Amino acid sequence: MISDLTRRAFMQRSVMAAGASLVLPGTLHAAIPSKLQWTAADVGSSGYIEATAVANALIEQHSSRIRVVPSGTSIGRMMQLKQGRVSLGFLANEAYFASEALYDFSTREWGPQDLRALMGREALFGIVTTANSGIKTIADLKGRRMALIQAHPSTNFKVEGVLAFAGLGWDDVETVEVPGYSAGLQAVLDGAVDAAGAVVGASVLREIEASPNGIGWLPVPADDKEGWDRINASAPLFAPAMMTSGPGASAEAPVPLVGYRYPILSVYAEATMEDVYDMTKAIVEGYDLYKGAAPVMSEYDVNKAGHPPYDTPCHDGAKKYFEEIGVWTEADEAWNTNRLARLAKVQEAWAAATEAADGQGVADKDWPAYWDQFRADHL
Structure with a gap:
């Protein structure tokens, strides 16, 4: 956990990234957009502070404007990502719950979300x-x-x-x-x-x-x-x-x-390989600029954060970059293959449960309990 003293000092240095009103000059490495929005937990949380530290590094290196949008709820962070209002989420276990259609994500409006991870530091x-x-x-x-x-x-x-x-x-x-x-x-x-x-x-x-x-x-x-x-x-x-x-x-x-991993840097599977590759590369390249921002930031070292297990499968763009720099291992690939198969199984079960519930006239208010039982019987 980041101490209150570290948090206050770092937050003072990080106002620029949160408001995205200032762009620092820097040297271009990976190609990333000139304007970005990310989401993380509430201001003052470790997730927000870490997202802001990474954003500052990319602002300095790429002259991009990056705004970190705080949200105090898992639904709030996921909704921003789902609706495309942000391109990257510094998520907690809602990444796993959303991919498995658990808890808040077991409603008809959600269901298993096709999420992918870029990387995540160990907690x-x-x-x-x-x-x-x-x-x-x-x-x-x-x-x-x-x-x-x-x-x-x-x-x-x-x-x-x-x-x-x-x-x-x-x-x-x-x-x-x-x-x-x-x-x-x-x-x-x-x-x-x-x-x-x-x-x-x-x-x-x-x-x-x-x-x-x-x-x-x-x-x-x-x-x-x-x-x-x-x-x-x-x-x-x-x-x-x-x-x-x-x-x-x-x-x-x-x-x-x-x-486990927190935060999990997350996108939807539909994000292009090129975009995710470039963002992963940029975050890894910026490590020296943010590794001292707080004690936990050293855990973003790609030799640690570039390996699963993650809450969701790794995105192909991130995996491609990890393979190129020699980080990705056979064990990582085996884990990722199994995790992709699990996600597909959950998605198939959701489709089957939906079809069965529609045939039985299950009301929306009864759906979470229906899905919970269906999960127990089929997953």
Whole structure:
């Protein structure tokens, strides 16, 4: 997480990119349009700050005008991308949910969206508890109190994936509803729950670490193939990752957790190979200009961010560039092929469900439940 001090300092440097009222001179490398609009999360969020950092680099290098349009909701960001009001989205897990027609995207108006990724930096997620809770493994969570966040499918989805590592689900824990993400971590600190899902970097984690009870992370070791197969059966966007610094971890005592990508730089599949190739190249070429803008920006190194798993398949234009510079691997290609096949399967299931529902006269208000059951039966 970006500190408040870093955020304030960087936001002061980034007004130009947000408003797109000033163009800096620079040297042209990849060919990108002279005017661009991107979307990201709200002003002040890490996603917005990162998008603005990348935009500043491209403004300097290409003399382009780039406006980052903030949106506080996943629907808002996706709508801008779908309607063509922006050419690139710095998305969160709505990229995965939209491609799978889940949650907000299970309505008739949405359905599985044909999204593609350019790249995405690694973020870390895990289940946090206190050091003296007696909970040492994910399996130990059975019957214990677990925070369930109201109206926050992204975190709950990640928790569900981590629980699957040990063959558990929400029915195997005692769920305690909390009103928000931070409230879940506060509940761990206060002792109201035994564990909660956490994005590494949340400030309250330092409070848990400094408390008399201390902090504990539940390891998700990479060498447990069966555990990871269970995670990836429902969440192919997750991969093994190691936390080597932060609350409760160090280089000498690292903690194996779950890695995912945030933000995911996303477009629709219909974006041309040439346009996506050029944009991917421009972002990679600009790395030296934005890598120091915030601590997390070093994760945009193409040797890290240029590899899946992503929330969606990689766009052919981005893949072409990664192949040219020798980043794309056989494992990347295998993952991407499987992800494309999965997306096609979801799209086929949606078409079949729609046809069946129309034949049965299923009302629009009943469609999400109908689709949810159809998914369970066919996907």
